[in-house]
Structure formats: structure tokens, C-alpha cells
Amino acid sequence: MVAYCGRDFAWHDNELVTLSVDGCRVAWPNRLRPVSAVHSVTVDGQPYTDFTVTLAGLALTGRPAAEVTVTVSYGYHQVPGDVQAVVLSEALYKFNAEPGVSQEQIGDLLTDYSMSVPTLSRDAKKTLRRYRPLIRTVAL
Numbered sequence: 001m002v003a004y005c006g007r008d009f010a011w012h013d014n015e016l017v018t019l020s021v022d023g024c025r026v027a028w029p030n031r032l033r034p035v036s037a038v039h040s041v042t043v044d045g046q047p048y049t050d051f052t053v054t055l056a057g058l059a060l061t062g063r064p065a066a067e068v069t070v071t072v073s074y075g076y077h078q079v080p081g082d083v084q085a086v087v088l089s090e091a092l093y094k095f096n097a098e099p100g101v102s103q104e105q106i107g108d109l110l111t112d113y114s115m116s117v118p119t120l121s122r123d124a125k126k127t128l129r130r131y132r133p134l135i136r137t138v139a140l
Contacts, residue, residue: 001083001086004120004128004132005083005128005132006030006131006132007030007032008075009075009079009083010075011075011076012072012075014039014072014073015071015072015073016070016071017069018068018069019057020067021060021065021067021068024059024062025057025059026058027056028074030133032072032074032075033074034076035053036074037072038053038070038071039071040070040071041058041068041070042069042070043067043069048060048068058070082127083128085127086120086124089124093111093121110122111123
């Protein structure tokens with residue numbers, strides 16, 4: 001789950017992270033989402049208070065530096081139910097799979113799994129899509 005989603009689904013309290021500044025914005029990396037609290041921001045070891053916390057990251061007044069150090073609390077107090085369900089169902093499929101079986105179909109539901117290659121089924125990927133980083137293109 002960690003490799004696929006880019007986050008560990010654990011709770012991180014008062015963790016110190018260094019983030020890049022892009023113009024006047026600091027974007028939250030996917031691994032830090034969801035952010036619950038920003039406790040402090042420093043630039044070159046000095047407190048920086050001229051910022052606003054947004055869902056996407058920090059909005060800075062001015063451009064303080066190329067990087068900022070943020071003390072932040074983020075993650076999940078409890079692993080989301082849909083993630084728990086995916087972990088359990090994938091483990092069940094892997095455990096019950098007969099050697100050599102890589103796909104199972106029951107009615108319209110098709111599930112791919114394999115004992116030799118650690119991959120997630122199509123259904124698991126669909127369920128976990130909301131926890132993965134977004135990739136967007138910008139037309140110029």
C-alpha cells in the first residue's frame with residue numbers, strides 16, 4: 001500500500017519536514033496528506049510567521065527562500081476503512097490462490113492476482129486511486 005499510494009497511513013505528530021518553495025507556495029507532498037496542523041515554519045533556522053495554511057499547502061507572503069522547514073502533524077489516527085478492506089481482501093486472495101492461478105472471474109467481477117509478482121488487483125487500484133498523487137497537465 002505504501003509503495004502504491006505514496007503514504008504510510010500512520011499518524012505523525014510534530015514531525016519536522018523540509019519542503020521546497022515554488023514562487024510563494026509550498027505544496028504538501030502526497031506522503032504528508034492529510035495535514036492536520038502546522039505548528040511552526042522556519043527559514044534558515046529563523047521563525048517565519050508570514051504564511052497561510054491551505055488544503056494544498058502553504059501560501060507564503062513574499063519568497064523567503066528555496067526551502068522551508070515545517071513542524072507539522074499529518075496522516076491518519078486510524079487507517080481508513082477502504083484501505084483496510086483492500087489490504088484484507090488482497091491478503092485473502094493471495095493466501096487462497098492456487099499455484100499458477102493469476103485471474104478469477106465471478107459473474108462480472110474480474111480480479112487479477114499472482115503469487116509470484118506482488119501486484120494489486122484492478123479493483124484494489126480503483127479503490128486506492130483517491131490516495132495516490134494527482135498527475136495533471138497544464139496547457140500553455
